[in-house]
Amino acid sequence: MNLNNMMQLDFLSKSSNEGFARVAVAAFAAQLDPTLEEIGDVKTAVSEAVTNAIVHAYPNAIGRIRIRARLYEDNLLEIVVRDWGTGIADVEQARQPLFTTGGEERSGMGFTIMESFMDALRVRSQVGKGTTVTMKRRIAVRGGELR
Template structure:
């Protein structure tokens, strides 16, 4: 059983320029686990995708708030939760399919697929009219000289 060693939470408006802020904030927090550059880039990419989904899909043509929370555990695991109170996802199974998008033609429909490929676990919960919560977990590998 792992124990939580630290946690953080930030809340910001669903403006596209806040995506980089969220990505950097989580990366700075995750640095406490001494990740490799590749591991930190994986985390940044997954956070970017999750936050972008909130901006593009959850709030579409309106502003709302996005909350990003992260917890660090003593076994090197980081759990990141990205939550919105937007329109919700009608069919999570369909939304997780590669190439499916509710965005415009310029969207690739690969957000959940990318999150899954860069993180160890991905859980999506959503209710229409209530919002969506994406929980991502990644274990940071201990290197020589560390516990």
């Protein structure tokens, strides 16, 4: 697969960075000429992954979160959200709808939304080492119209 472009972003796990992170990825993905719905899906999925890292990876501390976004041929967008926090003991369980350890402020729907809004989702985690969430989404190629 040919890599056409990539970007990397490191930021602190502060909730005020949630908006910044999803807008930055959306701006990078804009070069694929996505529809409003496609860009909305990508922003939502990034928001979920980053919020998970802020809430669960660094529950009582401020840590580092890294986003890498890559554009491959055929309009394929890959987004990797990585942290070096607590890790998830049981990834299968964490991915179940409505499962949460985050209290009443959380809905337990984060992974379900990432799964349904993106084409592919992979979660790798090691307790004490951190979590890596990899999401892929193919942006439809819209051609044939004069602009």
